[in-house]
Amino acid sequence: MIVRTLQECEQSNRRIVSPDGNWESTRMQLKEDQTGYAFNITTIYAGKDFFLHYKRHFESVYCISGRGEIESKVDGKVYPITPGTLYILDQHDPHMLRAFEELKLACVFNPPLTGREVHNPDGSYDLEAAPIEA
Numbered sequence: 245m246i247v248r249t250l251q252e253c254e255q256s257n258r259r260i261v262s263p264d265g266n267w268e269s270t271r272m273q274l275k276e277d278q279t280g281y282a283f284n285i286t287t288i289y290a291g292k293d294f295f296l297h298y299k300r301h302f303e304s305v306y307c308i309s310g311r312g313e314i315e316s317k318v319d320g321k322v323y324p325i326t327p328g329t330l331y332i333l334d335q336h337d338p339h340m341l342r343a344f345e346e347l348k349l350a351c352v353f354n355p356p357l358t359g360r361e362v363h364n365p366d367g368s369y370d371l372e373a374a375p376i377e378a
């Protein structure tokens with residue numbers, strides 16, 4: 245069994261701040277845990293509006309707090325994000341993410357993140373980013 249707290253993870257190199265200034269994410273569970281998926285607590289900063297496209301990952305995102313929306317760039321549909329909303333990117337869907345207020349999100353990735361992923365210019369993550377201790 246592995247037990248970690250958000251507080252201890254936030255105070256370690258598991259907390260990644262996006263260089264584009266849009267978000268930060270605390271990587272609580274990673275590939276090195278050998279479970280086949282990763283679990284992160286992500287904060288999207290208020291007012292941010294940006295493009296994401298996980299070409300090599302599936303992601304499920306559960307809203308804990310805040311208010312925003314997700315727009316599919318496949319069909320243009322817009323879905324509100326409020327506490328209790330889960331969106332599942334099961335088709336590697338390109339999308340816009342908008343935070344009207346700061347969003348606190350619980351995010352699961354398959355395949356698992358390796359540690360220091362930040363977005364490529366095309367909105368994707370690489371499959372093997374540097375580990376957190378790098």
Ligand SMILES: CC(=O)NCC[C@H](N)C(=O)O
Pocket residue numbers: 267269270284285286296303305341349351361
């Ligand atoms: C919702 C989303 O994908 N935000 C970007 C950060 C990501 N959740 C991560 O933890 O790397």
